[in-house]
Amino acid sequence: MIYLDNAATTKPCPEAVRAVVDAVTENFGNPSSLHRAGLNAQLAVDRARKIIAASIGADSGEIYFTSGATESNNLALRGAMGAYGRRKNRIIISSVEHAAVDETVSALEKQGFEAVRISPRADGLLYAEDFLNACNEKTCIISMMLVNNETGHILPVGETFKAVKKRFPEIITHCDCVQGYMKIPVNVRALNADMISLSGHKVHAVKGAGALYIKKGVRVTPIVTGGHQEKGIRSGTESVPLITAFGAAVEKYNPTVSGRYEKVSTLKRHLLERLSEVDGVTVNSPENGSPYVVNISAGRRSEIMLHFMEQKEIYISSGSACSKGQQSGVLRQFGVKPKNADSALRISMTSETTAEELDIFVETLREGIGKIRN
Amino acid sequence: MKEIVLVKYGEMVLKGLNKKSFEDMLTKNIKRRLKSLGQFRITSAQSTTYITPLDDDIDLEEVVDRVGKIFGIAALCRACVCEKDFWDITAKSLEYLDEVLSNAKTFKVNAKRSDKAFPMKSPEICTELGGILLEKFPNLTVDVKNPEVTVTVEIRDTNAYVHAENIKGAGGLPVGSSGKAMLLLSGGIDSPVAGYMMAKRGVHIAAIHYVSPPYTSDRAQMKVEQLCEKLTDYCGGIAFYCVPFTELQEAIKDNCPEEFFTIIMRRLMMEIAQRIAAKDNCLALVTGESVGQVASQTMAAIACTDAVCRIPVFRPLVGMDKTEIIDIARKIDTFETSTLPYEDCCTVFTPRHPKVRPVLADVEKAQNAFDFEPLIQKAVENTEMKTFTYSK
Numbered sequence: 001m002i003y004l005d006n007a008a009t010t011k012p013c014p015e016a017v018r019a020v021v022d023a024v025t026e027n028f029g030n031p032s033s034l035h036r037a038g039l040n041a042q043l044a045v046d047r048a049r050k051i052i053a054a055s056i057g058a059d060s061g062e063i064y065f066t067s068g069a070t071e072s073n074n075l076a077l078r079g080a081m082g083a084y085g086r087r088k089n090r091i092i093i094s095s096v097e098h099a100a101v102d103e104t105v106s107a108l109e110k111q112g113f114e115a116v117r118i119s120p121r122a123d124g125l126l127y128a129e130d131f132l133n134a135c136n137e138k139t140c141i142i143s144m145m146l147v148n149n150e151t152g153h154i155l156p157v158g159e160t161f162k163a164v165k166k167r168f169p170e171i172i173t174h175c176d177c178v179q180g181y182m183k184i185p186v187n188v189r190a191l192n193a194d195m196i197s198l199s200g201h202k203v204h205a206v207k208g209a210g211a212l213y214i215k216k217g218v219r220v221t222p223i224v225t226g227g228h229q230e231k232g233i234r235s236g237t238e239s240v241p242l243i244t245a246f247g248a249a250v251e252k253y254n255p256t257v258s259g260r261y262e263k264v265s266t267l268k269r270h271l272l273e274r275l276s277e278v279d280g281v282t283v284n285s286p287e288n289g290s291p292y293v294v295n296i297s298a299g300r301r302s303e304i305m306l307h308f309m310e311q312k313e314i315y316i317s318s319g320s321a322c323s324k325g326q327q328s329g330v331l332r333q334f335g336v337k338p339k340n341a342d343s344a345l346r347i348s349m350t351s352e353t354t355a356e357e358l359d360i361f362v363e364t365l366r367e368g369i370g371k372i373r374n
Numbered sequence: 375m376k377e378i379v380l381v382k383y384g385e386m387v388l389k390g391l392n393k394k395s396f397e398d399m400l401t402k403n404i405k406r407r408l409k410s411l412g413q414f415r416i417t418s419a420q421s422t423t424y425i426t427p428l429d430d431d432i433d434l435e436e437v438v439d440r441v442g443k444i445f446g447i448a449a450l451c452r453a454c455v456c457e458k459d460f461w462d463i464t465a466k467s468l469e470y471l472d473e474v475l476s477n478a479k480t481f482k483v484n485a486k487r488s489d490k491a492f493p494m495k496s497p498e499i500c501t502e503l504g505g506i507l508l509e510k511f512p513n514l515t516v517d518v519k520n521p522e523v524t525v526t527v528e529i530r531d532t533n534a535y536v537h538a539e540n541i542k543g544a545g546g547l548p549v550g551s552s553g554k555a556m557l558l559l560s561g562g563i564d565s566p567v568a569g570y571m572m573a574k575r576g577v578h579i580a581a582i583h584y585v586s587p588p589y590t591s592d593r594a595q596m597k598v599e600q601l602c603e604k605l606t607d608y609c610g611g612i613a614f615y616c617v618p619f620t621e622l623q624e625a626i627k628d629n630c631p632e633e634f635f636t637i638i639m640r641r642l643m644m645e646i647a648q649r650i651a652a653k654d655n656c657l658a659l660v661t662g663e664s665v666g667q668v669a670s671q672t673m674a675a676i677a678c679t680d681a682v683c684r685i686p687v688f689r690p691l692v693g694m695d696k697t698e699i700i701d702i703a704r705k706i707d708t709f710e711t712s713t714l715p716y717e718d719c720c721t722v723f724t725p726r727h728p729k730v731r732p733v734l735a736d737v738e739k740a741q742n743a744f745d746f747e748p749l750i751q752k753a754v755e756n757t758e759m760k761t762f763t764y765s766k
Contacts, residue, residue, distance in 0.1 A: 303591070303717065304588050304589050305588070306588075307587055307588030307589070307590075307591050308588035309588075310588070311587060311588055368588075372588070372589075373624055373627045373628070373723065
């Protein structure tokens with residue numbers, strides 16, 4: 001099997017698997033229990049919290065565990081609007097956000113909040129200036145993703161948030177870092193972010209755990225209420241197995257962010273070079289984007305090419321996996337022509353991807369282009 | 375108090391000497407649906423089947439729900455078993471019907487005395503029991519024309535039965551009583567409904583589906599298998615045939631004029647279906663076509679498709695509107711599955727401008743440009759079969 005769909009999910013690393021096994025066999029207590037079994041579970045969760053906090057330059061008291069990045073995004077947006085929305089009703093996001101942000105903002109719009117979506121300019125890029133111009137005194141929150149999940153575009157988050165904070169210090173800044181975390185440096189100060197969403201299963205941990213960084217002093221209204229876990233911000237018994245797995249994966253991968261970045265950049269260069277030898281392939285990803293995601297169009301309908309690849313046990317994606325075959329509006333936003341959006345394929349790598357695997361992919365792509373009738 | 379389910383036959387009561395075989399088929403179908411719910415005694419007499427639960431904790435609501443989907447049944451009801459004695463009937467009625475009568479405003483009593491040895495005649499039973507009920511439930515008045523509740527007393531061979539509900543059954547004939555047919559099941563809204571309609575006429579359904587990987591996906595096939603599973607509620611066991619169709623579709627694409635793609639594809643599907651039908655003793659093919667719905671379902675197109683068929687092709691939806699079909703799909707709970715967005719083989723290589731009134735000679739000429747026979751044989755040989763049984 002050649003797995004090139006790592007932006008959808010990654011294979012859990014052995015350290016994460018061990019953490020899960022430990023928490024479901026030995027350390028199975030409820031972190032809220034007063035006895036030692038509970039305490040041991042709480043210590044394991046706190047350890048994960050510390051590791052994740054350190055990885056983004058935050059204090060461990062600023063990390064709140066959730067069921068995943070979708071919940072983190074919901075908590076950030078709905079929570080901030082809940083806390084500050086009475087006085088300030090404007091939300092600013094980019095037009096290329098993941099559905100977890102975009103749909104949540106649409107839902108907030110239905111509740112009466114005003115949303116502004118900033119699109120890339122004709123050159124396919126987003127500019128800090130455009131975001132800043134949309135801000136006003138009535139703006140409650142601005143939310144931008146760090147790396148686009150479909151194309152790998154890196155958004156000018158740090159620059160935008162810095163400019164916004166300079167002119168409107170009160171505006172809450174939120175960054176969905178799911179596709180950037182453990183791949184490019186993510187730091188709360190460099191990003192000027194008040195809130196950051198993270199996901200476990202995109203960084204070789206397990207599906208079902210995510211985190212939201214909330215800067216000290218920033219208030220959010222909880223969307224899940226109950227037994228006051230996570231300081232009342234996110235009630236519900238902490239998933240010790242999934243949270244400790246998240247911690248274990250971050251502990252493993254955090255020291256090697258820059259080394260892996262170099263390695264995957266080399267892989268991307270290799271892939272693009274090989275792809276340039278195949279007729280009819282266009283690259284939709286920007287040159288200076290995240291090397292982990294490469295989006296191309298190969299002139300054959302995405303879904304058919306995807307299933308052709310699947311027959312050879314090569315797994316790639318059409319658009320993003322969350323939209324299961326729906327044509328991508330995000331690619332159109334980035335200026336990709338409708339015809340190319342129809343045939344878009346996303347290859348997403350990890351540092352464990354090899355050049356040989358990419359070679360087999362390119363050969364299979366060539367074969368598919370020859371075989372598939374349009 | 376003992377409660378049973380009474381099942382009244384549909385049109386099979388009109389059958390003559392072969393009525394017994396219909397009855398046996400129905401009993402068998404009922405047994406199969408109820409097997410997982412516990413032990414029952416199932417007996418038939420006087421065009422009625424009696425389902426008597428033998429275990430104490432059987433969920434009769436679920437029994438009624440399942441039996442309500444079995445074809446061959448006009449009506450069914452839960453009933454209380456009484457001694458053939460008026461005072462026992464009265465006492466049990468008061469207890470058994472307490473809740474429903476307490477909440478009603480109007481009622482009437484209806485008596486059926488098939489055992490003529492019972493000392494009271496039907497009108498007497500009605501007046502006597504009606505009088506007692508009126509006395510006990512001051513909220514009630516009698517309305518013989520349009521009552522909210524009809525209390526029915528049936529005096530039969532061994533017992534008397536009291537009930538106040540009459541649930542409409544699924545109608546039709548017991549599945550299996552009319553032989554077997556092969557349903558072309560695409561995964562859309564229509565074909566499962568067509569299967570349901572034929573099963574209603576007592577036809578045992580087998581299903582055939584065509585897959586064209588990589589143009590179609592595993593999920594598309596799983597969706598059709600899910601539809602098969604849903605259909606077993608009504609159709610009983612279904613043999614599901616899955617035909618690898620990619621090479622044939624590519625051959626059509628490579629060798630035939632675009633305007634005939636769909637019509638030739640359907641002719642090839644019919645050809646394969648009837649070959650597999652013959653192997654499985656199916657006497658006919660069933661499709662979900664409805665005249666004029668799409669280009670391949672105009673009368674001219676259907677004529678071209680039928681020209682390759684050597685056995686009858688039943689199209690139970692032929693005169694129905696889409697909205698009528700959707701209503702049935704919702705009723706049999708296939709609509710939601712059918713509308714999952716996975717591509718099926720019918721929409722692969724759809725021509726931009728299909729021929730709406732194809733002429734058979736032109737279609738045959740176009741199809742004869744390539745020798746499809748070896749590929750047809752290969753597809754038939756590589757067809758895989760899976761069985762779906764009623765699994766609740």
